[in-house]
Amino acid sequence: MSEKSKKIWVHAEVVDGKIANVAFELLSKARDLAEAMGEGTEVEATLTGSGLEKEAERLAEWGAKAIYLADDPDLQMYSPLTFIPVLAELAAKHQPDIYLFGATAIGSTLGPAVAARLKTGTAAHCIDLRINEEKKLVALVPSFGGKVIGEILCPNKNPQMASVKPGIFTKKDPTPVPVRIEKLDTSFLKKLDARGLKPVNVVRRPPAGLPLNEADVVVCGGFGVGSQENWHLLEKLAEYLGGATACTRPAVDEGWTDEHCMVGTSGQSIRPKVYIGFGISGATHHICGMNESGVVISVNRDAEAPIFEVSDVRIVAEVNSILPLLTEAVKPKF
């Protein structure tokens, strides 16, 4: 007699009515995990929001064979009071073996809350996932700002849960599969006591230029950039190169830019073809978010800066002696 078929779930987060890229990244990884788990392991997805029937089908393009869709005007905006019961209920009913979330602003709170409701374990902000010989999920998790990587297992409880930041896994090519969309009866939402907390509005302030995770070139600045004026120059350089600007925590603290472009354990993970860092010391928090970059070029006046340890090219110099010249050199000529 064959064993009960196993299921790997991905929660597909929705941003402004569209499925977020991280969902496709997770589905791509889930397909690898399913292969390692053995024949009969299915990849499935959960989707919560409003007006998502068309979007649901897109999940099938990335290999989700079943989609559990909770579609209701009350789910238009994320609220812990509605999303958590929906997902916890679904997982309790269908018993997935593994359940993955994007470690986004919403996923980072939704995942652990669902885990708490199911009394199971979840590994946060994983940098890799694999299946071991016991067919259990092994999550690799950074701590101490990325200085240490530890394995986290959830040996005795299901689902084994994990969250992964956008950009950690590569989105594979679509491989459409026949899909079964299962619509959830959401009438119970009306009966929930949701008076204590109401989502009112989502305000987007998209940063200028390319999103960090789509740029082939990332120009990153730290405290050593020295001034707002230099920061503008840095942005010009990124613009001329058709890339994006990134920063470390000290540049945010100095007020030159805001947190949305921060790279590292408490910011984004990036993997551009070329990373050029100016005035960055190289705290492990930051390195953890950029070490997957193709070529790493670093400019810092301190020859001992830790960033040089993880660089392909070391330039020991003042930011001022390189940044204006480089910006001029790559400026488009008409």
Added chain:
Amino acid sequence: MAYNVVVCVKPVPDPKHYDKVTIDPVKKTITRTGIPTLVNPVDKSAIELALQLRERYGGSVVVISMAPPNADEILREVLAMGADEAYLLSDRAFGGADTLATSYTLYHGIKKIEAAKGFSFDFVLCGSESADGATAQVSSQLGEWLGSPHLWNVFELEGTSEEAFALKTKMENGYMEWVGYTPLVLGVAREIRKPRFTSIMGIMKAKNKPLTVWGRADLSEAEDTYLGLAGSPTQPGEIFSPDLKRSGELFTGTSEEIVGRVVTILRSNGVVVGG
């Protein structure tokens, strides 16, 4: 209306010294000898918020921590900032807890304080994440154990009327606005308030403030199934330090020469320059 606030704090090794964190090659454990312990930085923002709520509306500020016995020093520091009293949940039975077990222990600590005081806390505040583990999961899971609405990465909280609060949480490329009524469990971002400096007077006063230590026997309502390492659904496996070293070719010469070589690298990687 006065608000009673409890703030969860965690002692962490000073993030400035993470380069000294090593792994014992034999025992496969983390060594952090010589690294000072401090209050998790963002927890201080949570304490500041609590103090300002008390200053504006009245009420009380209690701090709670699940930590080894020597965390009393950290708690004295928090009391010196202005908190009214502190509770330390400390017992070998709590050790090795993952986020679910940690939040469960804190939940029972909070329940016991509430029972002793005869009220329920209006706000349960945590820093959004700890500097060491940075899972950022405890506030959400604590909210679930308590059965209260919870929000994470809250960077604004303002009272709008007698009872409602306007809140903002961070989102990718923006933020989300909320209206909330207490009780609320909040994981706050450091922007929420800038922590005040501790005054000498504060340090003097802190010496006489109550600091209660509770062990396993004190949390009699808690079940062993959810406590400590044994009660943690996640279990640690191997640990290692990532080797991220790169060749690090040193570019020397005049600035013009260096820039020329950088441009060559950009071109060879398919980046259009001067186009």
